[in-house]
Amino acid sequence: MRILDPTIQQKATKRTVPMASRPQSLSGATIGLLANSKSNSMALLDRLAEILSDRYQIGNVVRISKGDLKAPMSRVDADRLVGSCTAVITAIGD
Amino acid sequence: MNSKESIASVLSVERSGIEVADPWSAIEACYDKGWTDGLPVVPPTDRLVDAMLATGPWQPGEVLLYEPVRDRAVTAEKAAINAVMAGCLPTYFPVVGAALQAIGDPLFMLHGPATSTGGAALMIIVNGPIREQFGFNAKGNLFGPGCRANATIGRTLRLVLLNCLDCKPGILDKSTQGWPGKYSLCFAEDEASSPWGPLHVSRGFAAEQSTVTVFAAESGHNILSHGTTDPEQLLACFIDAMAGLGSFSPGYTVIVFTPEHVVHLARAGWSRRQTQQWLYDHAWRSLADLKRGGKLEPSFYAEAARVDWLYSDSPDSRPSPLPSPAEAGRVFSGDENVRVHRGIGPDDILLTVGGADAGGHSAFFPSWSRGRAVPFVTKEVPT
Incomplete structure (x- = not known):
């Protein structure tokens, strides 16, 4: 007898997101920090930014907290990160 | 930021499965594959799934729920497979479909309650003629085991989350503790005992329509009161629970009044709105x-x-x-x-009625999350 598979393995839109090119260096790079708005997420990201600054001499930091932890970030915030940052780090903090 | 508008409403369906020697091997195979909620499931054979699909108005490839974060579309076919596994009768499938559409409503933002450390259960409140037609329980042992419709329809939602949306414990489901309501939390309103008319009528539906109302619930609190018939003394127990620090938030509330409690409000002439307002003002x-x-x-x-x-x-x-x-x-x-x-207004408090005729035990369910949570969503069950 056959039993049917109850799972879904494939994505619905089948969209492909190409990987961004890897920066050769973070020296002077603008780094985005995207927090999920919980109390400790930006604290975690800020500490990470300090470490990156010490080790890799990153440049500016762009901080964004989502505001609504259960919703995706806004298009405005996404465009700001894409438009200004070499790389973005996101974190959740409960 | 995908939305359902970016996917087709009907997808192609290709059935796949595994060969097993017999039903007993099938039960173990489902465990081996990680397809269960920890309890044995009914093996979803082609025949059983076809029978399940046949009672609903949907084509097999019709999308009942799209979850944009995972980019997963739950078709009627996949819903039917999980409904069979949950133990649903085929006649229940329209209720299953409506409940999936409700939790898939963008307002419900399913990703939050499905994966949060908060460990929400998916509560389903059933209204309308299907309560009697399908033998839902609205009376004694309301939240407990024993009724097939209550148990299996609620269970189907959890199996869909586990199997279709990867909301497995420790993987995407990050519940710190969760609670047993996550297995199944589905019950019917005791409309005959409600002094305010049916819940779904208060939410804009006609009495003759059948509906499901979904809610992302933390574990419930038993509200025990046997010593008073005075509405304010009775509700004092409820507000004490609602204002408890452990569940305090700007979110939502479900109160399930047992008939023995709500009759005191009815005799004193308290309306639904008056009761919501008093609870909000005092909690x-x-x-x-x-x-x-x-x-x-x-x-x-x-x-x-x-x-x-x-x-x-x-x-x-x-x-x-x-x-x-x-x-x-x-x-x-x-x-x-x-x-x-607690909450930001009386509309955040949903009142419903259910439970045995004897016993002063009602229930308060806080919404998931220490924030605003997600709102109630009501959908009509297709008939």
């Missing part, structure tokens, strides 16, 4: 209490909506400047007089 804690209980997090004062909620019932204007994050937990003079209410 509050002082800001000082919240701070002493460690409920004010440093980030709260950076959120405008949260600040509005904290100071919406204050005899004085809110402090200016607001406390810094470092001082979020410090009790200032005047904080004793600031009343912080």
